[in-house]
Amino acid sequence: MTIAQRVRAVVDAHRGERGALLPILHRIQDEFGYIDPEVVPVLAAELNISRADVHGVITFYTDFRSDPAGTSTVRLCRAEACQSVGAEKLVADAEQVFGIKVGETTPDRSVTLEQVFCLGNCALGPAAQVNNKLYGRVDRSRLVEILAEDHA
Template sequence: MNSPGTSVAERVRALVAAHRGDRGALLPILHRIQAEFGYVDSEVVPVLAAELNISRADVHGVITFYTDFRSEPAGRTVLKLCRAEACQSVGAERLVAHAEQVLGIKVGQTTGDGSVTLEQVFCLGNCALGPAGQLNERVQGRLTPGRLDALLTEAVNR
């Protein structure tokens, strides 16, 4: 997580300073940390707690409650599969099972080589085109196992 010339703690303190007067500053700070470093490392928890004058348990609780926050780096490719009702009704669960089998991981995990992280979401706003997924930042609709395999192969081989 270290950036050249700046310690993680210094960078986190700078992010806190940018939100010091904001009500509910923890969430925007955590989002900025994740955007900058790719995940929220456990080493930032005591720094945030001290800087925001809240308990480590409070910080940890927020990080673990919201599924948007990662506590370890994601793979080079992030696949999010929708499991909301509209997508479930057109085969999302079969698609998730297929992805887990093909990748050899469960939802919430990253492949051993760090190439793909598989995540679940509960709506991508693409309900009419379910089952839907998001590969990196691009939303995909009408996913089938074959189409998902092709998209993953293309993304991983870039």
């Protein structure tokens, strides 16, 4: 089955639902790991909406990605509570350790570095989420340790 056929099958499962685009995009990302730009025109045609509308939703919500993520996804909180206890230093340290900027994936696809603006762990900032597991009081060395344990 081609990508377009698989996307059409997802759309068919949600056809007739109000506001179907978001659940469809989530399902596509769950299946493929990301939303390939090639699916935008397929979704637009199937849902009778513009390509710009589909693209706008994908780029508006930070949970959607247009490129495959790394083996590990690191999300660093940059909300005010975490900023007040060192989040910006943690972001700078993470960029230096991984050799990438926020929003990028390492060339070997081992780590994707993302920012979020609240993980709900304000009392234990700076907070990080690594592969959907939440951590508090994270600094450079703890982040490296968490990733080492995650890959062990």
